[in-house]
Amino acid sequence: MPENNIKINELLDVENWQKNNSTSSKGIILNPTDDVQALADTLNQASLIAVDFSNFDDGRNYSQIKLLKRIGYTGKIHAINVHIDHLQFILRSGVDSYELLPEYKKYDVNYASDFSICYQAADNNIGLLEKHKLD
Amino acid sequence: MYKYDNLDSQFLGERVEQFTKQIDRYKKNELDEDQFRSLRLRNGLYKELHANMLRVAIPYGVINSKQLNQLALIANKYDKGYGHFTTRQNIQFNWIDLADMPNILKDLADAGLHAIQTSGKSIRNITADPLSGVRTDEIADARPYSEIIRQWFTLHPEFSWLPAKFKIAINGIKTDQIGMKFHDIGLQIVRNENKELGFAVYAGGGLGAAAMLAQEVKSFVPEEDILSYLESLLRTYNLQGRRNNPKKGRIKFLVKELGKDKFSELVEKDWLLSKDNKELKLNFAKLKKLQDNFKIPIKPKAYSNKNTDVDFNFSIWRKNNVRENKISGYSVIFVSLSQINSAPGDISHQQLKALAKLVLKYSCDEARITKKQDIVLPFVKNEDVYELWQKLNLIDLSSPHNDTFAHIVSCPGLDYCSLAKTTSIPIAKQIQNRFNENGLLFEAGNLSLHISGCENSCSHHHVADIGLLGLNKNEDAFYQITLGGNTKDDTELGKRLGRAVSQDEVIDVVEKIVKVYLANKEEEESFNKVFKRIGIAPFKDSVYA
The missing domain is CATH 3.30.70.3340 (Alpha-Beta Plaits)
Structure with a gap:
């Protein structure tokens, strides 16, 4: 599910989305500090939400995606600015698509598929043996 | 104990391969220093003063002979011949070459050992009472739960990039044997009024520069719901913990800032939305299997008295x-x-x-x-x-120091650690020597002294009867002293004695403190009790007179 056709400059952050009443934008870029639960009504209007993973050490996005699923968001969740070392976590978080940062595009498509086993339930465990269920 | 099966071994092998590729990229400058730091720490590797330090997990402190042999091999083959057991039931090697890491991790994996999440802003090794399973007053053995929780939070896709390190301790008896109140989360195994098993959850503890004790955020979580509750707690922390100030990232600051009630309310709100998710329920078949793994391997036997020489x-x-x-x-x-x-x-x-x-x-x-x-x-x-x-x-391992004052707890200090401000090990040696010479070693009884070489508090000095914390003042080494901490059957933080004392004075000062204790002690009275009874003043008078 790599996806390179989504243009970041066509997306708006939550504040501008609310101001512009969503007409000019194809979707929302979520900020790590945005309160997904409080913004549920707004977020649910967007057909696409992009989650920005550029900060290597900021893991809030993962919980935001969890909350997006919980508020019943049915649009597309797209991870942007993805570091390849985060991909194993991002793929399991329940995103629909992702785009790597340019510096990682030279890597083989299977670079990040190191694991065949996982130890916990997550939104997407496809292709993994779920150790917690097998015991 | 828990036996690694083929899947566990396969997983460790895959992790070794992943990190090996990352090391290669780092060498080729395809990973910058900060990113590599983040990744190597999650594989237990620190850059220290003279070399790299590798921390290997010993989950809840349980280890077998094959693993001890493998640690011996690693100490001999890749280090200068030594390992260092830590206060959180791990072992560290201080002289590791980055180039050796893939082989070291492979050797570790061969014995079911690893260094995953032993450092970095991740969920660390889970600690449990080392006497789990052999205590008479146990509510339940903490180890099977520790293993379930350890596995669940291994490379967890939501909680692998937290605001700060995250330490969990699980206690299976009524008195706190593992210092759970100075952990980010302490889980106390309890039975409710219906005799059902569950956990009282304490959150927001931690030592370091701003030492705090964890507070009870939930008095009873049924055992089957513990994973969903921990996830909700971690989610609340992951989203709201401070990320703009590395010194304030730990959960203790969040719990303090929000207040215990508000924090537990937020966790509860999240938990109510996830606790019924069947995927998050405890797998009782798995628990049963683990409980069998951890069954005590001995049965009562008659004592056949052998003649021993009087020694x-x-x-x-x-x-x-x-x-x-x-x-x-x-x-x-x-x-x-x-x-x-x-x-x-x-x-x-x-x-x-x-x-x-x-x-x-x-x-x-x-x-x-x-x-x-x-x-x-x-x-x-x-x-x-x-x-x-x-x-x-x-093999020179028969020192009778257990439960005596000679049993000093110390971090590696300036001799090995790049974070340290002062030495720790030489101070420990000098104190041991002093009390050997002055003849007070046994009189001092079960008195605890912990030495930390910096505010990271690796020796847990806050919870010792006598705690020493190394500080640096204008390039000179000083030690700040705390008295009256406790981690024997409950957790209490020590009180600061007064101004820090210089390295030249510190051995004399410790002797003075012990003498005040001995002069005031009634019969078998512990330091903690004497300290509470007479207060800090007599100690101050003696030290600063």
Whole structure:
């Protein structure tokens, strides 16, 4: 599910989305500090939400995606600015698509598929043996 | 104990391959320093003063002879011959070459050992009472739960990039044996009024520069819901913990800032939305299997009395280092790693190897690591105790320091650690020597002294009877002193005595403090009780007079 056709400059952050009443934008870029639960009504209007993973050490996005699923968001969740070392976590978080940062595009498509086993339930465990269920 | 199956082994192999690729990219400059730092820490690798330090997990402190042998091999082959057991039941190697890491991790994996999440802003090794399963007053054995929780949070896709490190401790008896209140989360196994098993959850503890005790955020979480509750707690922290100030990232600051009630309300709100998710319920079949794995391997037996020579040294050692097992006919042996003139927690590869043999022969192939940096052999036949002592003697591991003042807990300090402000190990040695000379060692009794070389507080100095914290003032080493901490049966933080004392004064000051205690002690009264009864003033008067 790599996806390179989504243009970041066509997306708006939550504040501008609310101001512009969503007409000019194809979707929302979520900020790590945005309160997904409080913004549920707004977020649910967007057909696409992009989650920005550029900060290597900021893991809030993962919980935001969890909350997006919980508020019943049915649009597309797209991870942007993805570091390849985060991909194993991002793929399991329940995103629909992702785009790597340019510096990682030279890597083989299977670079990040190191694991065949996982130890916990997550939104997407496809292709993994779920150790917690097998015991 | 828990036995790694093929899937666990496969997983470890895959993790080794992943990190090996990352090391290659780093060498080729395809990973920058900060990113590589983040990744190597999650594989237990620190850059230290002179070399790299590798921290290997010993989950809840349980280890077998094969693993001890493998640690011996690593100490010998890749280090300068030593390992250092830590206060959180891990072991560290201080002289590691980055180039050796893939082979080291492979060697570790061969024995079911790893360094995953032993550092970095991740969920760290889970600690549990080293006497789990052998205590008479246990509510439930903490180890099967520790293993379930350990597995669940291994490379968890939502909680692998937290605002700060995250430490969990699980306690299975009524008194706090693992210092759970100074952990980010402490789980106390409890039974509710219907006799159902569950956990009281404490959150927001931590030592370091702003030491705080964890507070109870939930009095009862049924055992089947513990994973969903922990996820909700971690989610709340992951989203709201401070990320703009590395010094305020730990959960203790969030719990303090929001207040315990508000924090627990947020967790509760999240939990109500996830607790009914069947995927997050505890797998009871798995729990049962783990409980079988952790079954006590011994049955009561009659004590066949062997003739032992009368030996004064053995008697002292037995008094201090041997405790009764709840299974009749067996003893629990404490091997002190705080010899005079060696660093607390340090062990040579020869000792590790010899110890592995003893663990296999005398303790049903199982040992435990304690928060005081000792090794426990929990299943020793009473009639073997003397013979075991003789063999420990041969490898210089028979020091009778357990439960005495000579048993000093210390971090590696400036000798090994790049974060340290002062030395720790030489201070520990000097104190041991001083009390050997002044004859007060045994009179001081079960008095605890912990030395940390910086505010990271690796020796847990806040919870010692006497805590020393190293500080740097204009390039000179000073030690700040706290008194009256406790981690014996509950957790209490020590109180600061007064101005920090210089390195030249500190040994004298410790002696003065112990003398005030001894002069005021009534019968077998502990330091903690004397301190509470007479207050800090007499200690101040003696030290700063």
